[in-house]
Amino acid sequence: MNKNSKIDFEKLYREQYNKVLRLCMGYVQGDEHLAKDLLQEVFIKVWQHWDSFKGGSQRSTWLYRITVNTCLQQLRTHQKYIKTSIETLDKVTTDTESIYKEQQFKSLYSCIYKLTKENQSIILLELEGIPQKEIALIIGIEHNALRTRLNRIKAQLTKCVNNENI
């Protein structure tokens, strides 16, 4: 990697850090420590494949494809990412609002985890506000099929989150 590429890499890292971290957290039920391990794997792959970017899409679309594929491959091959329960998000919080928020995120991660890995990827990208055409390209399905699928996942997720919060 030459000097200019390294500068571009660091720029991309800083710009996309939170998006990639949130995507990774979505796959590991909000476990920040595991998500950071995933994020590290993602950016190692980004570094290694930096020159393979052809420019046919946006750099961010390229990055999200690598993120989804790397996270799922890590989940398939490493047992440490498979969690049986949510014991995460246990930062010390004292005020009621923070406790309430934390509880909401726990139920959100739990609901996302109930989806198939493909649907998890779709909804996580949607939660990030990535345009649906771009999500369709990242997942590799038709835009119309994605739209229909997305409506169903959104309804499923909203219902689940509201039920978990009762």
Add this chain to the structure above:
Amino acid sequence: MKTFEEIQNSWSQNKQPIDETLISTISNRVNRLKNKNRITIAVLITTVAVLVAYLIWVGYAAPVSFYLGLFLMVGSIGYRVIAELISTQKLSQIALDNSYHNHKSAIEKYYNSRLILHKVLTPIILVVYWVGFVILIPTFKENLSDFWFNYTWISSIPIAIAMILFIRYHIKKEYAILNKLKKEISIS
């Protein structure tokens, strides 16, 4: 969080301070991975060179059966190591910037080829290895003391068991990954 829009809004508010130290960690890990590959190749070349030198030195006036046995044993293990390296290389060549569906298909194809490697190729390689060992037994008997000869053939039993367990472990591992891959996609 009553509606999806509310969920989405809370989601994007979850921001963490950027971990700047990770940039150098990533850079170091990439360099370590490059060095690891170089070391693996160097170790392999050295091993082959040492084995060839040993073969020439020890087997100078040895019977053909010695060469044949040793060749089958070393050759089969060497072939398996090379097959493993090629397989690992194939995995790293699967384009990560492909769509999820295309990447998943390539990964499935890769793990199916791994299953063939473990279920077909590895047992053949092991049979060849043990044929080589059996061919070498008369040479061992002739050149080794009773203690070392007994030690050699008795120790071959746990080695054989370990090899079978190794194949079993890898077949189970590849099946587990293939099962996970099957469950990733929604039926609809």
